[in-house]
Amino acid sequence: MNQRLPVQGAQGDLLRLVATGRAESRADLARLSGLAASSVSLRVEELLDAGLLAEEGSGTSRGGRRPRRLRLSDTAGVLAVADLGAHHVRLGLLDLSGTPLVIEERSCEIADGPRATLDRIAGAFDELLAEHVPAAVPLRGIGTGVPGPVDPLTQRVVTPSRMPGWNDFSVAEHLATRYDLPILVENDANLMAAGEARCWPDRRNLMVVKAGTGIGCGVVVNGRLHRGRGAAGDISHVRVRSDSSVICACGHPDCLEAYASGAALMASLSEAGIVVTRTGDIVGLVNDAIPEATSLVRNAGRRIGEVLTVLVNFFNPDVVAVGGSLSAAEPLITSIRAAVWERCLPLATRDLEVAPARAGRDAALLGAGALLLEAALT
């Protein structure tokens, strides 16, 4: 059953606060929303009657009467989210708070083109719904991550590399022929940033770096994902300082990803006679103290850190979170930190945290859930 969230005005604001875990009681809602306690009481009554919220036990006393705990109702609804890669897709169902109900990975070739790929994903969603969700629980929205830029105005994929047929394709329109629901289409690095932001409460400005086969970055400004015109956060083609010169796949010399991406590290290891087939295996080599691997990863971290230095001075984030398959290599994080601390202004790094990402491998799916909830409540 597909059904948009039946809320309006202050109801949506209150539902959001409960769904995101920030409020568990009417008193919490009054404090956080700015509404009078009487108004909160009336609106919560409506949300309870609509089957979107439920009461469950009592909360902790803060010196006076215990509050009645509110939670999302089991029948509030689910969100279907997917994160497309070049050769596979990770997809699943989340409840409105973003808690996964089921997540799967399936093979899928993005080169098959958008219609075929999206129809397969939709089919997978329908299967998961039939298998895991009672009929009385409605689907409330669809979210899709793609490995290329998405224009925020047109919601179309824009000049993606290695995605034939996708340029200027409206993913949302295609999915809308099948679902009359809020639909989200977003770049995967941006979804990752949105997902990571949920793990850093009270931090309003984040940079989320993806150090994987490629290098990407998502940006959160004042608690909101910053898209720019669809390419915001791109650091992979920043020119780095180097004694030699390496031509990047994009045609320019000395791009960051020509030196510091997982793909570049694999190529360098191959030249040293060490064959790796997956970026993640580099972490294993580092853990085994293979000198060539450790040196390359340190170098990569230093280069990434040098680029981040410019951005940290400019943006003054609260957090730089590093994710992606290389991020488990500790020398990567420590050399990023060293480079940032060495050249950043003291004020820019005061209270800055440079840390491994916390959201895990499903950051993008969780980010899709967060953005989709927002779309469904607006």
Next chain:
Amino acid sequence: MNQRLPVQGAQGDLLRLVATGRAESRADLARLSGLAASSVSLRVEELLDAGLLAEEGSGTSRGGRRPRRLRLSDTAGVLAVADLGAHHVRLGLLDLSGTPLVIEERSCEIADGPRATLDRIAGAFDELLAEHVPAAVPLRGIGTGVPGPVDPLTQRVVTPSRMPGWNDFSVAEHLATRYDLPILVENDANLMAAGEARCWPDRRNLMVVKAGTGIGCGVVVNGRLHRGRGAAGDISHVRVRSDSSVICACGHPDCLEAYASGAALMASLSEAGIVVTRTGDIVGLVNDAIPEATSLVRNAGRRIGEVLTVLVNFFNPDVVAVGGSLSAAEPLITSIRAAVWERCLPLATRDLEVAPARAGRDAALLGAGALLLEAALT
């Protein structure tokens, strides 16, 4: 007479729309504010009665009845603003819409310390008010720009260079002993950005570069000044690529401002036997086609452009505006553009404007006015 703006709730929202020039009628206000026409009518009546708005003639018909034009009342109030330099201060009075009533420049040594400097400024404000403003027109706020970082949480100056006695000084508290009014303290590059933003309506993301004796940058994200932790936008100490190595005054090698600031250009010209005493004179040399000057300015533009490339890819601004005393040198702007276009992602520069700043030499004062109005209405 000092008096805070007597508005609340929707009144402030509507006053802001008229003061910033975006609305001139009740119908405009209804469209822009989202309030019902009836609500707008009631609130506007209250603002008219309070002497904050006035009606004046009729507007242009849009196919139906002509609207009644609304404007700020002459008695709505004034704002006192100042922009401190190392050796002088530029200060004046603006009406609530930011239109200057009077602007003056006075000599003033920041090295005298904060108390002496701020008391002089306050005395100057009192003189200007007595001389230029009828007693019935109230002062509504005080704004001050300083040439160092300001922590947005504590509103204190933080580790400024060449400003003895100012570190950790609360400018706002000092001024509050004299004025019971909203008080703004902000970094001058940030004020410049806020002032420049007013000249680019409908542009939500701007970078405003100041190319003067030093190099600075202010950032506007989604229509709001981005402060970070007080040092956001700082690009002067970004390390640039160079064959040689120049130690910056901060102690690090190869900072942007060691190569591209007006001070650096003056030093290079001096080494070539061309003595300049003010950064602005370099523009005259360029206009006279002195080869050394033109070459240096082009080089400076290229270096600034290379740094901006990283930031444009990352932030995807709508506008990069270049101000400061060197910005009148056309080769500076054209070589910044060339560097940005050469290395930026196509999507990042789509619809991007790299242009000379429009706000003129009082951008910081106008920015102070805009931020102060916001402070007064919040």
Next chain:
DNA sequence: CGGCTTATCTTCGATATCGAAGGAAGTGAG
């Protein structure tokens, strides 16, 4: 020139929210 449509602004009953007061149930000190 007249009739129709459009736009602006006002009026008024309906709805949402506020703010004060009060009931219920906690906590902690004496």
Next chain:
DNA sequence: CTCACTTCCTTCGATATCGAAGATAAGCCG
């Protein structure tokens, strides 16, 4: 154990805003 204070949530009259309808005055077309 009692009393005073705190916190949570509800009730109710006051206030703000909405939405529909209407008055007024434009513009445009036949």
